Amino acid sequence: MSIFASVPKAPADPILGLVGRFKADTSEKKVNLSVGAYRTAEGKPWILPSVAEAEKLVVLDTTQDKEYQPIDGKPENKLPVQQLLFDQSVIDSGCIATAQALSGTGSLQVIAQFLKFMGVKKVWGPNPTWGNHPKIFARALLEYETYPYWHQESRGLDFAGMMAGIQKMQEGECILLHAVAHNPTGVDPTVAQWDEIVAACRERKLIPLLDNAYQGYASGDLAKDGYAQRLFTSSGLEFFIAQSFAKNFGLYGERIGYVHAKCATKEAAEVVLSQLKIIIRQAYSSPPKHGAAIVNKVLTTPELKDMWLKELTLMSNRISDMRVALRQAIEAKGTPGTWNHVTDQIGMFTFTGLSKEQVVRMVEEFHIYMTADGRISMAGLNPSNVQYVAECIDKAAR
Ligand code: PLP
Numbered sequence: 001m002s003i004f005a006s007v008p009k010a011p012a013d014p015i016l017g018l019v020g021r022f023k024a025d026t027s028e029k030k031v032n033l034s035v036g037a038y039r040t041a042e043g044k045p046w047i048l049p050s051v052a053e054a055e056k057l058v059v060l061d062t063t064q065d066k067e068y069q070p071i072d073g074k075p076e077n078k079l080p081v082q083q084l085l086f087d088q089s090v091i092d093s094g095c096i097a098t099a100q101a102l103s104g105t106g107s108l109q110v111i112a113q114f115l116k117f118m119g120v121k122k123v124w125g126p127n128p129t130w131g132n133h134p135k136i137f138a139r140a141l142l143e144y145e146t147y148p149y150w151h152q153e154s155r156g157l158d159f160a161g162m163m164a165g166i167q168k169m170q171e172g173e174c175i176l177l178h179a180v181a182h183n184p185t186g187v188d189p190t191v192a193q194w195d196e197i198v199a200a201c202r203e204r205k206l207i208p209l210l211d212n213a214y215q216g217y218a219s220g221d222l223a224k225d226g227y228a229q230r231l232f233t234s235s236g237l238e239f240f241i242a243q244s245f246a247k248n249f250g251l252y253g254e255r256i257g258y259v260h261a262k263c264a265t266k267e268a269a270e271v272v273l274s275q276l277k278i279i280i281r282q283a284y285s286s287p288p289k290h291g292a293a294i295v296n297k298v299l300t301t302p303e304l305k306d307m308w309l310k311e312l313t314l315m316s317n318r319i320s321d322m323r324v325a326l327r328q329a330i331e332a333k334g335t336p337g338t339w340n341h342v343t344d345q346i347g348m349f350t351f352t353g354l355s356k357e358q359v360v361r362m363v364e365e366f367h368i369y370m371t372a373d374g375r376i377s378m379a380g381l382n383p384s385n386v387q388y389v390a391e392c393i394d395k396a397a398r
Pocket of ligand 1: 036102103104105106130178183211213244245246247252257
């Protein structure tokens with residue numbers, strides 16, 4: 001009898017489990033629209049040329065060793081990543097506590113533990129949200145509740161519902177917001193709506209947490225996609241950012257990201273950083289070097305940074321082209337329903353509006369892998385499969 005006899009087998013991760021099923025599927029028609037990773041027009045993973053160049057330079061750099069990094073990452077790596085989010089005067093004020101962490105998920109995990117340590121009781125996240133969010137906060141023993149976000153009829157933002165939801169939040173509670181390219185809906189607040197959200201956060205005395213996993217992916221423009229952060233910063237509010245470089249550098253497996261806490265004073269930032277370091281030390285001691293070195297090399301080498309900015313535009317343009325192609329193909333078939341949301345939504349995902357039963361057909365009958373909530377990753381579409389996907393959406397939607 002095993003000592004593990006009483007341990008129940010856990011279900012496969014809803015997204016990563018689909019990847020396994022996709023790999024095992026022998027159909028020639030199969031299409032993977034489940035995972036949020038960029039694919040080329042040929043359907044292949046892509047190492048960004050700027051990243052490949054930076055990696056060569058990092059490997060050749062004989063001053064690099066394999067010693068541990070500081071608990072919060074190398075101090076000289078912080079400025080270039082802060083500059084993607086904050087104006088120089090804010091950085092110079094010393095009011096930002098920054099620590100390297102394990103991509104977006106690891107950054108959220110550290111922030112969740114820190115919120116618990118601060119005595120925060122509850123986190124409010126959008127409904128729906130990335131499936132891992134509620135679990136990350138539950139794991140830190142925080143209460144988790146949702147506020148309305150998705151409006152099924154318009155397939156857009158339920159702004160009135162969201163604002164009413166914020167009115168229910170209590171002083172000192174945390175509000176989780178997607179900084180840009182909301183996952184899974186692809187629906188973001190407008191500039192004017194962000195103003196109202198910031199004002200409401202201030203009025204309710206909330207602690208905002210911006211999950212920044214797709215900067216540069218929505219519009220191809222870092223500044224445009226960084227709007228929410230700049231607005232929160234200029235509002236004077238204190239808030240957190242979980243910054244991931246998985247998607248915008250294509251460094252998924254390198255696990256590179258940063259935690260930032262924008263504090264009211266330099267002294268507060270020093271105190272916050274000291275406690276973030278305790279959490280990190282106990283969790284995994286210090287962060288990995290390689291991804292951090294690559295990101296730093298790209299951001300601090302002007303030619304590589306230029307290349308990277310062009311690559312971001314290329315990736316976001318390819319996704320926009322696929323949005324247009326998918327919508328046209330569906331509309332050409334006269335598929336029931338409206339399909340403008342396919343081009344209205346932004347970022348990596350489209351929330352198709354297909355029901356659970358329709359999604360089951362897409363997977364089981366048509367070999368098109370997508371999450372049960374009807375989300376598809378636009379990056380998995382390409383000129384060779386978009387017609388087939390449109391045909392199957394048409395069949396499923398009838
Ligand atoms: N936040 C959101 C909204 C995401 O969609 C993801 C990944 O899909 C992440 C965070 C975390 O990604 P990673 O841990 O790979 O940086």
